[in-house]
Amino acid sequence: MSALTVTGVSKAFGETLAVDDVSLHVPHGSLTAVLGPSGCGKTTLLRLIAGFLAPDAGTIAFDDRVVAGAGRPVPPQDRRVGYVPQEGALFPHLDVAANIGFGLPRGERAAGARIDEMLDLVELPRTFRGRAPHELSGGQQQRVALARALAPRPTVVLLDEPFSSLDASLRESTGRAVARALRAAQATGLLVTHDQSEALSLSDQVAVLRDGRLIQAGSPADVYLAPHDPELARFVGGATSLPGRAGQGTAATCALGSVTLTHPSSADDLVLVIRPDQVVLDPAGVEARVDEVSFYGHDAAIRLTVAGAALVARVPGPSAPAAGDRVRVGVRGTVHAYPAPVRD
Amino acid sequence: MAVALLAVIPLVYVATYTVIIGPAELWDLVVRPRVLELLRNTVTLAVATMAATAVLGIGLAFVVERTDLPARRLWHGLLVAPLAVPAFVNGYAWVSLDRSINGFGGAWLVVTLSYYPLVYLPAVASLRGLDPALEEASWSLGHTRWQAFTRVVLPQLRPALLGGTLLVGLHLLAEFGALSLLRFPTFTTAIYDQYASTFNGSAATAMAAVLVMLCLFLLLAELRLRGTRHYARVGHGAARVSEPVALRGLRWPVVALVGGLVVLALGVPTYALLHWLVVGTSTEFPLGELLSAMGSTVVLATVGALATTLAAVPVAWLAVRYRGRLTTLVERSTYVANALPGIVVGLSLVVASLRLVPVLYQTAILLVVAYAILFLPRAVVSVRAGLEQAPVVLDHVAQSLGTGPLETARRVTLPLIAPSLGAGAALVFLAISTELTATLMLSPIGTRTLATEFWSASSELRYGAAAPYALLLVLISVPATVLLMRQERLHP
Incomplete structure (x- = not known):
């Protein structure tokens, strides 16, 4: 795992500036929540880091390896980012074990030790290996999606509103389990969310985005107790x-x-x-x-x-x-x- | 893009032709007593059949889905089964049993019995998907059952009704075999006669132009009527099954009505087929010819199905993954071809190949191209539905896990869309094996398929000889019908 550094990144879609000169540092092994209302550009920022989009300006680096902004951007399959989309997006034609092992080299996939390790990490029983995605609850699907993202030992894990489709009681317990698994794997994580209590309770750092601009980045207590402006105070607290x-x-x-x-x-x-x-x-x-x-x-x-x-x-x-x-x-x-x- | 261009060849042909011969001569060719009579025949039959199938389709769907009719599942199966009987086989059945079944009345009867499932099936699917809470809300607002049906249920059935009757209209405009057997001349039969007897290109094409106008008019009318309104279900969760309406005293009259319809639509062709099979096989049973016709049908249909499905993949891919004005245009242009009768596609390919690539004329390649143009929309619909099951987020996940584009296609996209590719190919296969008009016009000399053999026997009134071919045609259509029923269930 490495640290993630975003420097002066901008991205426009036609006339609208979705991400406007954002700089953010996520230290090694920590979890940062990107918090903002829908349409604030947080998902665009995440897609820029994953490599599904290329920034118009600025650089993105994993430790000192620049993956975007210097020459040709590194394609997503060579960035080694773990990506957990909304609603998990498990491959519907594969069972749990094949989903988790998808990104592993052939030999490791066949051995299966890493798959068991991942199931343990996300606190699911190993008997789940043979289940099909539709046989899992929403929270279990999210955990498998996280295990799948973590299995190939990515440099950074990106989570795109992973709990928004779960109902309230499940959201909190799944959130805590995911944060625990990320810490246990010493993963560098970026969690995109519009839920301020989720951002404050799960992360080490909260970065608040509004209209594509980074308003404030700091510890959860900082953002809550010393908000940058009245609007942020209304939004967060x-x-x-x-x-x-x-x-x-x-x-x-x-x-x-x-x-x-x-x-x-x-x-x-x-x-x-x-x-x-x-x-x-x-x-x-x-x-x-x-x-x-x-x-x-x-x-x-x-x-x-x-x-x-x-x-x-x-x-x-x-x-x-x-x-x-x-x-x-x-x-x-x-x-x-x-x-x-x-x-x- | 190339696929879309291919698909609009017939349109381009008809359009350039009308420009070349000029409006004056076209006017002379079109405004003749004969053409006006054909126009009257075609339009009255289309309107009468669309009305009859709409009433039958909605009525039967309501009776089967929403009342306490005994043995509803059995009735459903029996009511869909006529789809497996090609209309020209149905026409053959009626006319071979009673010569007096012909003209407008006979044609109306036979095509209505053949086509009503095209309205019935989508209507059943819509009724099944309809949340009964909508009706309950309507009752709670003080409506009677009848008011709730007309003001809430019927509007919800509108897409199914419009789509179904449009299909009936298009099928009818393209119908050749049944109407020709029943001696009710419409544009399609007249174009064929003109083409077969005199090779008179101008007159045939002028009529084709009018026919194309009628088809496009139907398509536009459907688009206008459907409008941009959405009929989505608001909210989540599975819809409950609604409480069936008690028929009480009407129960047995309704059973008699539905049963009578099944006898007419299914019983008559079955009886006629068996009757002529017994009579016919006692005189001759040409096993060798049957097998060879079966063989060439299977080969043509297999090649055609593969080519059509392959052509459908890029069209569906563009339409799903890169939504935009241009890609919608490409997709729609293939649908326009769906509105073109086989006769127009056949005619335009004959002329186009003679003018541009004479080598291809009278080859199986040209026939396969015609099949691809005719049946591309069916394949596109299937492949499209499959691609919707493989959202782009799965590609992104696979990429983030380190797989390149080719490996992603192999390990994620293909396994996900394979079932719908198969279903699309199967549908096209079965459509091709019962296709008559384009096959008659384009098949290489000496190539005999089940449909053309059946046609030549029955049009020469050798009903007994036609029966074994008809039986094979019906048998080959059964899997298509089952597939169609499944699709209706999956994508109402």
């Missing part, structure tokens, strides 16, 4: 933004009263981003009207109106108010602030 005014140092005021900023701000007019887990029911806080309550059991999301501004709060399930109630709320912890966009 489900945060609400409120207008505010800067005070002395890290002090500021907004509809929720006075709050403490993470960093002192240079601007006077601010946009404050407040995550739902920061809003708490507080008898000493400001008054708010409860508009809507979504009860989840362990907690509840409540939509509030505070002095004309809409706000989302996440409170423990047992203490959830009812719609129409009047409550008092406050802010816990420090708040991220961005200079307000200038209006003319």
Whole structure:
């Protein structure tokens, strides 16, 4: 396995720029999630790395071996990338063992030791060898697809929304099993997803893409706690933004009263981003009207109106108010602030 | 591209011909009392048959799929079985039993009985694929059963109905054997007579031009009526089987009606065949000639099927993998050929080969080319369906696992599309073995196939001698019918 380095890569389809000057480094043996809404260019980026597309500009390198951007691009079959597409795409005419062994040299395919090793790695019983793809559940198909990609010892493994077709309960367990298998194989992985909780929980690094541009790349905690801009905060943390005014140092005021900023701000007019887990029911806080309550059991999301501004709060399930109630709320912890966009 | 060019030879021929002789002479050739009579015959028979097959097809499909008719599976099999009887064999059966069956009435009866399965089969497939929840939603909105049928079910059957009746119309415009036996002249039979008796190219081609216009008109009408609406099922999961409609008191009258139809469509030809087989074989049973006709039929059909399927692969490949305006045009152009009657294809190839490559005239190669033009669409449909089962993502996966393009084709694509290649070839094989018109016009002198032998015997009223050939033709069509039924089940 090697490190993956993407430098200044762009790709346009006609007039639209699908990938716009993206640079990204995935260290050896780590898993990076490329996160973004559909149509943000994340699948195009993955296809560029796999070699199904050639970039218009920029280079792609596995360690120091440049595979695209210097002379003729290396064709996909010579790049040694493992590719796990949506819904697995197992070869329907081959059984599990033949699928996993597809990329192995003839001798190793016949010996079968590597196939058993791969089945163990993705935590499937060896008795599955002779099953046809249609006899497997969606999650099992994904695991076989991963085993097939890992079997020829690829330099990088690319996963294209591999869990999006699974239902919610299966998605989480399959995701964890896949991440475990990737770590056990010490594989360098790139996982494309639009699901922020999947990206945050499975990966070592999260790279957020929007309109083809890389907005932020960092550890899951960084991206969640210190988002690059208010839009990213809304996308990743489900945060609400409120207008505010800067005070002395890290002090500021907004509809929720006075709050403490993470960093002192240079601007006077601010946009404050407040995550739902920061809003708490507080008898000493400001008054708010409860508009809507979504009860989840362990907690509840409540939509509030505070002095004309809409706000989302996440409170423990047992203490959830009812719609129409009047409550008092406050802010816990420090708040991220961005200079307000200038209006003319 | 070359395949598409080949497929439009007949069109080009008819078009250039009409330009060359000029509008004035064409007008003179077309506007004659004889041609106008043919036009009236052809159009009235086409309209009457399309209407009759539409009513029969939808009605039977509903009775078999949606009511508590006893032994529904048996009836289904019996109702599809007439597909295995070529229309000219059916015509032979009726006219050989009763000479008075002829003219418009006889022709209408025989072609309706031969062609109604072309509407019935897709209608059954659509009814089966239809989610009963749609009807239930309609009832819940206050519709009666009848309103639900006309306002919800019938519109959903529209693609099947349109596609089926279009096929009936095209078959009818191309029908030669049955109508000739029943002495009901249409354009196709008149073109053949003209060609066979006088080799009068101008008159035959002028009529062919009118015939092509009629075929294209049908195709365009279908496209316009079908429009761009989609009839997809919204949502996932398997559709439930709907609750059958209770026939109650109508039960036995319905059984009698369906049974009567089966007797007419299947019983009559079977009886006629057996009758003449017994009468005929008592006088003569030319085993040697039968075997040689069978042999040349099998050889021609095998070569034709292989050539057609091979030609279909690039067309289907382009259409599936590189969707675009040009590739759609290439694919569609082969479908236009599907609308061209065998008589026009035969005529145009005779003229084209005489003008351009006289060496090919009267050779088996030209005949195989005609088969390829005629039956390419059937092969394309099959191969296309196969390629849809081999999405490009599988190629990508194989490539990422280190296999080159050739190895990917060998290890992934070919194994996946092999069954549909086989099905396509089989369908073409069987279509060729019962093809009559183009074979009559193009087969090399001395080449006798089952269809041409049957034709020469029955058109000389030697009904007994024709029977063994007819029996072999029917037997050879049985596997095609089974395959067609399977396909309907897989791709409604």
